[in-house]
Amino acid sequence: MTAPSTGSAATSLALEFDEFDRRGKLVTLSWEGAHHLSQTRLVEVLPAGRDTWRLIPSGAVGSVRVEGLSVRVMPAASLGLTQLFFLLDHAADDAFLPSAVQARDDDELWVSVAESMARLAHQALAPGLLRGYRRVDESLTTVRGRIRLGDQIRRRPGMAIPLEVSYSEFTPDIAENRILRTAAHRLQFLPDLPDNTRRRLAMVDARLADASLIPQGAPVPAWTPSRLNARYQAALTLADRIVRRISVEVEDGHASSAAFVTEMPALFERFVESELTAALHGRGGRLLQNPVVDLSSGTEAGPDDTGEAGDGTDGGTAGRHRAAPGRHRAPADDGDHISVRTGLVYEVDGDPVTTFVATYPTDRRARAAEHYRLLAACTALGVDRAYLVYPAQRRDDTPQPRRIVHTDISIVEYPVDLSGGPAQSRRAIVELAQQARALAAAPATPAARHRTGARHHTAVHHHTTTQIREGRRHAR
Incomplete structure (x- = not known):
């Protein structure tokens, strides 16, 4: 157990934690010192005995000094x-x-x-x-600057002095x-x-x-x-x-x-957003911050409502499903809808090209939820590629595309090595922006990719409906 000498500024004992350390360490502190340390929100301060406390990082990074104890929580990204x-x-x-x-x-x-x-x-x-000049409002026995007549009448009705004045002072x-x-x-x-x-x-x-x-x-x-x-x-x-x-x-x-x-997650997300914005804005492109899109495709019509083409062809099926356009848009305020936040969406000439999500947790289990979110975002936007940007755990980490089964969607895990310094971190984001520009210049446009996805959705639904009907006939 660590026992710093409380109240001594000359004695300083240092403790250093990784930001994701959940075991913590025991220290000896007075109740006042533990209260001060808890208020900083750098660590959780849990009682573990008389004047004994267990310190556990709370998710932030930084440095705190209390009663001769120095607590330092360092980022996990080295x-x-x-x-x-x-x-x-x-x-x-x-x-x-x-x-x-x-x-x-x-x-x-x-x-x-x-x-x-x-x-x-x-x-x-x-x-x-x-x-510089600074305005001063004072009550004086002599006139300086201008008299504030409204304040004079309100505060001192019928009195000549003191006077409510305002003047500028060079100070x-x-x-x-x-x-x-x-x-x-x-x-x-x-x-x-x-x-x-x-x-x-x-x-x-x-x-x-x-x-x-x-x-x-x-x-x-x-x-x-x-x-x-x-x-x-x-x-x-x-x-x-x-x-x-x-x-x-x-x-x-x-x-x-x-x-x-x-807070490191907020810092990393702002870094990725600002660098991507600087790299992608212009030449018809722009980066949208987390637009919300409607994931639902609309209400399925009855068997008699087949649209203009009622012969059971793709035209009729497409009419029944009314696939939503592959464009980012806010869902309507009225009616039922399923919405998804899409991350940083890169669009060119009004058409979405790809989307980026910056996430700070570096373990794979923590990133799994972001994969599901990106899959939904790609489906709603009608794009076939998304990027999951996170701090690299090792210097040799490289981007890894993950093709989602039964779809044309790929989610690229894109590590950024922050430990290499500012120049290397910026270079990694510039290379990511270049990949996004290459996607925009590819022959397959976002609208065409969405139409392909809509036809795939229609075909799957039609195949499933046929199987259900055949199963019912077999049961009879």
Whole structure:
């Protein structure tokens, strides 16, 4: 059992987990420390005795420090910090600049982020503080700016002073400086930082003393990239994400807890979506995000309703079944229908070509459900190929097509080796996009493929109906 010394910032014991580890480890923590750790949602904290707790990863990755205990959950896809921050760059609401965090894969997360923040902040502040105009609403005994007559009458009817005024102040207390200072202020209290890094962060904090700190959990003020704050932008992008994603609670000049937690499945899905969108948009093609299509073919008509061709030929059978068009479309709000979510659908000139589903679990049993979903999506869209994109488990993993029996549909398991670095990961997605473009250029169009599938469905139904009738005659 692991027993860290509680309450000591100088003593730090590290535990590292794989994100899919379900056995966990035993640690000794106070109730307050266990509560803090549980609130981060990085691990499940289960009681196992007096001041003893079992820690089990909850599906997220990241790093948390509580009471001298450092808990680190690493991605199962053999990612280091470089690849992790690369994936974070694709998170639309939590993006990191590609060059913001300079880290080796064996670096400690907190040290890497703190050193990068100190370096970028000093570069941004070297030419001087950025200042800007900020609106101030105050109650003053003298006139400054303009009087807010509505507020004056509502709040102080019949009184001459104090006056409700509004004015613009040229001040360093603007959103950019507030974000930079808050990031540097929080990081400098982390334990185990090199003295030089802690000193440089404290210098940034002091330099920005006229900017107010953002309280923990408070909304982060918005800032807009412009020519005026161009020299701040690299530091601001990192600082903004630190303030939003990294939680640091300070007590008595020490960090009582610090947490950085993120969800790998969401990061991987956003990475695949953004790279495929960049590679496939244009030249008549576009990528649709998870359109819902109607899987049902319509209501089967009675034996007398054979359509225009009532001679039992394909025309009559097709009329009876009314096969739905092989186009992505939302099901009607009224009536019964069977709908399916189709993943990322690539269409050219309005016709679906193929679909992609990004999934993070890497074991085959977990991917089986996605095969069924893709089979249904291909049937509804009228396409004969789909791609299941997932992180590779080994460096020698290669794409593997799986032809579904009794159909013309193939589902390609497409592994992406994230451990090879950003360039290799992007190259794998570009090659996937090239395969999709080749499908679009093939002679067999999506509409033709759907008509083939519809004729196959009609033939199977007709054959089944014939067998039933023959069985009834035999029984009589």
